[in-house]
Amino acid sequence: MSDSKPLPLKKRVFINSPPSGCPHLLAKAIEIWGYEDYAISNNYVAGTPKSFNYKQSKNSLEQLQTSTSSQKNNEKIGLGGLSPYFVDSSIVKYWLDRVANGQYILGHIPRSPALTKVLAELDYIHLLVMSNPQSLVVSMLSFILDEKRAVKHFLQDDFKLMSPRERLSFILSGGYASKAGVEVESFAKIYRSMLTWNQEPSCFLVSLEDLICQPGGATLEKQKGVMTEIANYLGEPLYEDMVERLREIEVSTASVFKIGAWQNLIDPEISDRLVEYCEPLCEETGYNI
Numbered sequence: 332m333s334d335s336k337p338l339p340l341k342k343r344v345f346i347n348s349p350p351s352g353c354p355h356l357l358a359k360a361i362e363i364w365g366y367e368d369y370a371i372s373n374n375y376v377a378g379t380p381k382s383f384n385y386k387q388s389k390n391s392l393e394q395l396q397t398s399t400s401s402q403k404n405n406e407k408i409g410l411g412g413l414s415p416y417f418v419d420s421s422i423v424k425y426w427l428d429r430v431a432n433g434q435y436i437l438g439h440i441p442r443s444p445a446l447t448k449v450l451a452e453l454d455y456i457h458l459l460v461m462s463n464p465q466s467l468v469v470s471m472l473s474f475i476l477d478e479k480r481a482v483k484h485f486l487q488d489d490f491k492l493m494s495p496r497e498r499l500s501f502i503l504s505g506g507y508a509s510k511a512g513v514e515v516e517s518f519a520k521i522y523r524s525m526l527t528w529n530q531e532p533s534c535f536l537v538s539l540e541d542l543i544c545q546p547g548g549a550t551l552e553k554q555k556g557v558m559t560e561i562a563n564y565l566g567e568p569l570y571e572d573m574v575e576r577l578r579e580i581e582v583s584t585a586s587v588f589k590i591g592a593w594q595n596l597i598d599p600e601i602s603d604r605l606v607e608y609c610e611p612l613c614e615e616t617g618y619n620i
Contacts, residue, residue, distance in 0.1 A: 341366065341433035344565075345450060347440055347534075348460045349467055349525045350384070350412040351474040354437045356542055357460045360558070361435060363576050364567045369434040376429045383423075383438025385411030385513075386485055391426065392418055408446050412439040412521045413471075413486070414513040420445040427453055441524035447531055456565060459528045462539040464612040465605055468518060469597050471502055485511045495598050503608050522612055535564045 348354035370381035378394040380387040388410040409415030475484045488510040505517035528534045541557040562569035
């Protein structure tokens with residue numbers, strides 16, 4: 332008769348990030364321990380968000396059954412960062428409860444006491460991935476204009492009418508997007524609203540740059556360190572081959588997050604404006620300007 336104890340049941344994981352912050356790279360890291368993506372799992376429930384962004388949340392709410400939506404408690408959670416879509420917390424809880432143990436779901440949700448409460452009630456692990464603000468702005472610009480995506484970004488039509496300078500100004504200052512019909516928050520407000528999650532003891536912050544395994548990214552020692560921290564937070568073992576597997580993660584879509592790479596991906600005529608704007612954010616987070 333074996334004396335070995337059964338492994339504890341894996342918890343559910345919410346991977347949070349600012350818009351265009353590449354949460355899928357952190358997802359790839361925790362897949363090393365066997366966590367699965369709810370969006371492509373066998374138990375995915377049609378009509379629930381595949382990730383908590385503006386469009387997915389809006390579409391899912393419209394499809395939600397009346398019987399479920401009638402259980403509202405009027406405590407709202409803003410889903411999506413650029414233009415939060417506010418949904419009753421009981422509905423967010425219903426959606427999150429569809430995710431099975433050992434699965435993760437991605438999202439962009441600013442700090443919310445209501446979400447903290449829901450995640451605690453459902454015994455979720457909350458991981459937040461942040462990155463250099465300058466890199467994040469450039470990533471947003473590229474992501475919004477990417478026409479190869481299966482579903483175009485809700486701001487793409489507005490951005491096509493703007494010059495590069497106007498696009499940057501819109502991302503930094505925010506404003507009304509007439510084609511999308513939504514008000515967009517300023518980048519500083521979005522970034523700080525995500526960063527303040529670090530004040531929540533139940534939220535574990537990971538720097539995206541520490542996960543990137545190519546020149547200009549994390550060193551092997553840094554990767555080992557952050558993977559050890561993630562393993563401890565998840566309550567998972569860490570073996571040497573797991574760190575090696577992390578180095579195999581495809582990061583081509585995150586090339587902008589290599590140290591200093593953003594400078595080569597934006598018009599030099601407007602890069603000074605980005606540097607000036609992000610200087611106080613970099614000082615608050617410890618990133619290099």
